[in-house]
Amino acid sequence: MHDRRKLTEDRIARVLTERIRPKIYRAVGELSVSAWHVGGGQGEPVSPAGALGAAYEPFAVGEAWGPPWGTTWFRLTADVPAPDPAGPTELVVDLGWADHSPGFQAEGLVYRPDGSVVKGLNPRNGWIPVRPNETRVELYVEAAANPLLLEVHPFLPTQLGDKETAGDRPLYRLARADVCVRDTSVWELAADLEVLDQLMRTLPEYDGWRAELCLGLDRALDAVDLSDVPGSASAARELLAPLLARRSAEGAHRISAVGHAHIDSAWLWPVRETVRKVARTTANVTHLLDEHPELVYAMSSAQQYEWLEQQRPEVFRRLAEQVRAGRFLPTGGMWVESDTNMVGGEAMVRQFVMGQGYFREKFGITCREVWLPDSFGYSAALPQIARQAGCTHFLTQKISWNQQNVFPHHTFWWEGIDGTRVFTHFPPVDTYTAELTGRELAHAATNFRDKGATNLSLVPFGYGDGGGGPTREMLQHATRTRDLEGSPRVAIESPAQFFERAQAAYPDAPVWAGELYLELHRGTYTSQARTKEGNRRSEHLLREAELWATTAAVRGLADYPVAELRRIWKTVLLQQFHDILPGSSIAWVHREAAENYARVEAELEALIADRLALLAGTGSDTVTFNATPFDGGAPSLGGAVLPSPAEAVRIERGDDAVVLDNGVLRVVVDAAGTVVSLVDLATGRDVIPHGERANLLQLHQDFPNKWDAWDLDEFYRHTRTDLTETDELDAQRTDDGDVEIAVRRSFGSSEVLQRMRLSPGCRQLDCTVEVDWHERERVLKVAVPIDVHTTQAAFETQFGHVMRPTHTNTSWDAARFEVCAHRFVHVAERGFGAAVVNSATYGHEVTRHEAPGGGTWSTVRLSLLRAPRFPDPETDQGRHVRRYAIVVAPDVADAVAAGYRINLPPRQASGSAVEPLLRVGGPGTVAIEAMKLAEDGSGDVIVRLYEPLGARANVTLEPAFEHSGVRQVDLLEDGIAPDGLTTTDGRIQLLLRPFQLVTVRFIRG
Template identity: 60%
Template sequence: MHNDRALTEARLKRVLEERIRPAVYPESVPLAVSVWHAPGEPVPVAEGLAAARTPTEVGAEWGPPWGTSWFTVAGRVPREWAGRTVEALLDLGFDENMPGFQCEGLVYRPDGSPVKGLNPRNQWVRIGGPGGTVAGGEEVLLHIEASANPVILDYVPFRPTELGDRETADRAPRYRLARMDLAVLDRTVWELVQDLEVLGELMAELSLDSPRRWEILRAVERALDAVDLQDVGGTAARAREELAPALAAPAHASAHRISAVGHAHIDSAWLWPLRETVRKVARTTANMTALLEDEPEFVYAMSQAQQFAWIKEHRPEVYARVKKAVAEGRFVPVGGMWVESDTNMPGSEALARQFVHGKRFFLEEFGIETEEVWLPDTFGYSAALPQLVRLAGAKWFLTQKISWSRTNKFPHHTFWWEGLDGTRVFTHFPPIDTYNSRLSGEEVAHAVRNFQEKGGATRSLAPTGWGDGGGGTTREMLARAKRLADLEGSARVIFEKPSAFFEKAHAEYAQAPVWVGELYLELHRATLTSQARTKQGNRRAEHLLREAELWAATAAVRAGFAYPYERLDRIWKTVLLHQFHDILPGTSIAWVHREAAATYAAVAAELEEIVGGALAALAGDGAGGGTLLFNAAPHGRGGAPAHAACPVADRAAEPVTAGPREGGGFVLDNGPLRAEVDGRGLVVSVYDREAERETVAPGAAANLLQLHQDFPNMWDAWDVDLFYRNTVTDLTDVASLELTDEGAVRVVRAFGSSRVEQLISLPAGARRLDVTTVVDWHETEKFLKAAFPLDLHADRTAAETQFGHLYRPTHTNTSWDAAKFEACAHRFVHLEEPGWGVAVVNDSTYGYDVTRTVRDAASGAAGTTTTVRLSLLRAPRFPDPHTDQGVHRFRYALVPNASVGDAVREGYRINLPERRVAGSAAVAPLVRVDDDAVVVSAVKLADDGGGDVVVRLYESLGGRARAVLTPGFAPGAVSVCDLLERPLGTVAAEDGRVSLALRPFEIVTLRIARA
């Protein structure tokens, strides 16, 4: 029997590939082809359609990297084909094994209306009326906007390439036209192909001792016997009859249920620039709206409001079809975010605004309140997300990427995810382990075997379709689903909306298990460091937006300043776009990051202009001759007012002393702290006078730059593998060491092909050591870290995340702990023993690691050394071979004797500048909060233009807080709102003050009318 099985499977494979599949199109005639090669960037559709063509032919080369060619195909349907189904087969030179990641096309009619996309697994265009039936003799004239995106992704190995930027790519043609024909589609043969594929794949997944497997095998044998290999079309119906009983056998009552959702995961930028994503989305949505018209059972879901907005702006003819399909309820907007953003690195307000702008777009465009958050491909998920999901009016969460973890298998597929503050969101992680499912027998069987909630739940979801330019769901996938709807030996498969799946899953499994904290991806950890300029641009833009909103709102209320609603809306959407999960993580091609740098510079300039205009309005004409100091920090120390401006003269500072150190180096002293920098330019002591203890571990040195070899096993820009720690070079050689006139220590080092200059200082009266590091970086496949070994025994770190902080262990007791050898922190990392802690704060880094060693008691310095290291720079070569080359500036600080509250304050301080503006009258804060545990994350005017003041705040220490918010203006009604500023309830304001009681890490949004 085993030999029978093997022979039949081999026979099926050969007959299917060499005889039956080629017979799907039994007759064809060539089309005449002409072309116009656009000389530069893509042109508008009307210009491409009107351009003069020159004749070309199948086999002709076309397509320099990133070029666009407009092809026209023309012909006539043979009259003898009357009554038959006819399609144009248009192969631009595709590799069918790489759907997406290569050339693509969008077909237009002569009037400019879109038809559908062309992709490696979707090369056909229907000719004729419904069903493709022709009368014979029809003229055929189609235009193809063809994009010559170069193949950049080469898995074994990842090869560095200059193709990732139009400025560095060569101009050699990349493709050859492969087929341009009119052909007859034999629908019966096509259906036979689907029958055989589904049964053959199901058979392969069933066990050898399964009777069902042998039933299918015998049915396949009979069908192959029925096929006349010299007349496949004439005998296909007979072969299908032999398969019909096997296809009619119903699934078992206990069969797993799969909700297939048509989908095409399209990265908003990755191995292509942003401008190309606009066209990828247009091609895919044209495909999907055409398929919706043909297939009444089909449902398609698309995420990312930005992608809808792109086609609305750039391809209105496609967008009109999308809006119609959305109105019919079968093209389903999902996700509720502006883009599928990274969730580790965006700041608090930025992550909140992803939901604000995404959900608002869907509400305004379609009247749809999206209820599921759709993030299949993001590289880990912040513990702040559950609360934000619920505050945005959503209630479900979907991810797929956790299946990529390399150390530990995540234990659930359907579960409640509990965030920082205790908020829970019902979550699904599809066991099919792909967000590009084609519903193959292997994938469906894997989903059943893999599903962790057997016995408690019965269903899972399968995002189905080719992504990233692959064209989305295909008619072949729909044919599979029809056959798998009720088929013995398989899970039941049905296409339906994500909301339908979640409603059913929630109803049957409300008592699902709970996962608390972040969803940490045990892979792609280097995304916290790659492309430092992009990350710095993001951080700077986030804080400038905070200032722009705050000062513009304050000036609007105080001085009648015109609040820049439209400008801020546009800038926010630009910043949110660049938080997409391949842009901010640094894993896109060089073109993307080159453009991002220019965009961030423009954003910063415009925001500085807004800030400057608002401050000038607040300061007045400056006739008093004084200078105002504006501070946008979230709160002062000890209840001091936030968001205020005061005369500079009111600020006094104690002097800092600096002098030589015995044995070499320098000593800095500002009163609270005494720091020693040795002859190597390393910080060997930071003594805290108040606590009477040393910060730096005995025998160690802080602010130590360390260089590692960094060549991960696979994903260059994405990964750092733990073995990188096996080799390290401490950068201790000094090119120069001097004391500046300002009392700072300047250290210059040279290493490899690079140079670093650091300024080490103790600000007057402050309890912190500041370090400014400028690196001229020209290394390859290296990893640069800044180490701070602390004399501190701590079993966990507090790392800032959105609207709070997350605790992670410093030990490696379990494989789960050990896997977090590189993790994310925003503005601070904090460690403490009871009564004394240390914070390391930064202005632009995200990756960090913490390790512990125990010092030998025999040395006379027993204790624990806990080392915090900030990740500064990497130098991967794929997909951008010149990643991070050039000059970078980092600022970070060591803060001894720091509580978590101190870490919060210092983290904001290092990121928010103090601004001096000519003027003399103090400017009171627009809002004041009397509890330092409560941080104000945003002050702005309401997005609807009504003039109300919106304040978002959160409890930052992880405890309960009672606070009083006092507006700096006469308040009217005060409402508690969701993130979209929609009222959830009212709050009483007594004597113009609002009393608040906050849970740990609770986020509260207040909308305050002006009386």
């Protein structure tokens, strides 16, 4: 039986490939082709209005076109022959594609002479419909010559990733341009054979149904006359019909198939090309929706809808019609499918505020599902944020990429750091670009880990990453597997229908508490350091700008800059997309990101300076503006803080060391320029273990097995070079009373200047690394050994922190050898601890070491720079500045405050003292994350705060402005039942749970 089955499989494969599929289309005429190359083929895209009237020149099939990233417009004309009873007349165009990777190479969008859009073209979707009774066609194809960067080897360095380095050699040749008849019988026969053949291949050897399929397929192939496939297709289909009519078992796995096209907002193409990808895919989808009433389609990312609305309004109108019909489904509720590891707390909130706000405004829809199939791990803060943004369900499949550990569930409740839960599903099909093949459906059923308790799963189908979406061939498969013996039952339906049914069927699903850590792509916490620095700086500048703009607006000094802030937020949120902020895009993307961040910084700095000047007003005092939530340990926001005097830092110079003493810390720096002692004078404890070195730069070879910019494989640790050779070491007193030690080093092709600064009265050593980086396939880390005995460390995330084990007891613990943290990492034992805080670093690790006399100590390491060569061969080459600090921090509260301080240094202006807009009192600790005016333009003041320590907090709010009422609201600023907020006789009190996030609205109308 095995030999016979193999013979049948091989026979089907060859007959389909060489005889049946080639006969689906029968050429009945040639298209006349002419072309206009935008800017000689190298110009940026132009509008349809600018292209349709251009001067086109004759162009022949076989001619070359398309320098990298160029655009060519093809004009296609032909007379249409009389209708053919065999099937519809269609145009077939091949732009010169490889027969794979739809969305990753040349693509086209088809227009009519009036500028209306027909549909998109890609390697699996090269047909164009001809209208009924149309006797002559005239169409235009906007063809994009996007390089196929994954064609030869996915990780070889390439200059094609930036238009500035890609050259001008044409990449494609027009391969086909015909008027054809699509033979319906042959097309349907191909689908019959594909579905049954794929099903047969998935069934066990002993299965009798498999043997019947094998026999039936053989008989159908016998009925196919290979010299006259069209004439014999119907007879073959009749033999297959009884097989396709066999019904599935009652308990068969049930699949909710959702039309989808995960479109990366940038990746192996620039943002400007994504705009066109979205238009091409949406045009395909709306055409399919018109022709196939069973199809529904889900699309996330409000940013992509806005692109269509602004740049392809005709396509957007078609989309909006289908939204109103309930078949084109906005989902996700976010501005883009962002990274969730590195995005700051308020920025994560704004992903939903902006996304949900757009969907509400344009369509009257509040999305209920968070839709993040491809982000690189998921923060433990996300459940609370999602629920407060109106979402009750969460979907991803990326955790199926884990290298070490198989996630135990596909359907479960996910619990965040504060205890909030969302109902979550990982599609067991293990892809977000399914084609509804038999192999995929079988894998979804057999892989599903919650069998017995439930039999429901979701499959997103359609070409994605680079777009394309569902095809009519995929719908053929869905129709045939709706109720077919041996196959899961496939029903095309919406995500909401799936989640409603799944939650009802499995209300007692298991609970997974904490982050959803992806055991892969750990290098994304570090790659493209400038992008990460721009993100962190932009987030904190936006915090300052909104705070001071709100203060000035409430006090009647200036209007609130609504449009300006909204525009800037959109830029920052777009660049948090999960292939931009993680550093995994081509050079073009990151070059533009740097330009965008520079523009954002300049605009926000100007706005902040303007509002501070207005607030300070007249006067000759020096006013220090503090934008952190903390002032000397007392929570406040918007206050004027004056520096307190402290004794000068003392310097002792020796032959082998420099000793700094500010009365709080005593720091010893050895001749190698590393910190060998950092004593907390209040306790006498040395932060640095005896014999160890802190602020030690370390260099590792970094050549992962795959996914260069993405991965940091564990074996990078096997080789290490400590950078202890010095070119120069000097200690100087600065004008402001600090003492700074400067150490110059050179290594490889790079140079570095390390600065260590101790300020009067401070409990931290501030460190700066200025590096001219020219290494390749290396990772640069800095090590800080800390003499505390602990098995865990606190890593800041959005609105709190996660406690991660620092031991490797289990494979799950060991897999977290590189993790994400925001502004701080804190390690401590009872009564004593230390933190390492940073201004732009996300990649961290904490390891444990045995102490010679007993006990353990830990090393915190920050990943400063990498140098992968794909997809950007020049990743991070050049100059960088990294700032961090070693902080004596007995409690995590000290780490929280220090993390804010290094990212929000005080600002000074001349004028008079400024009263804070809001003060926080009471015994508890809260951090105010944002103060802004309400999204609805009412002028109400929105205050967002959270409990940062993982403890209960009882605090009071004391606003210094007139207001007529106080309401607790969700993140979308809709009123909710009070959850910890009480007001009694004008006293506003908050009782918060550990890590609880609260938004308060002060009504001013």
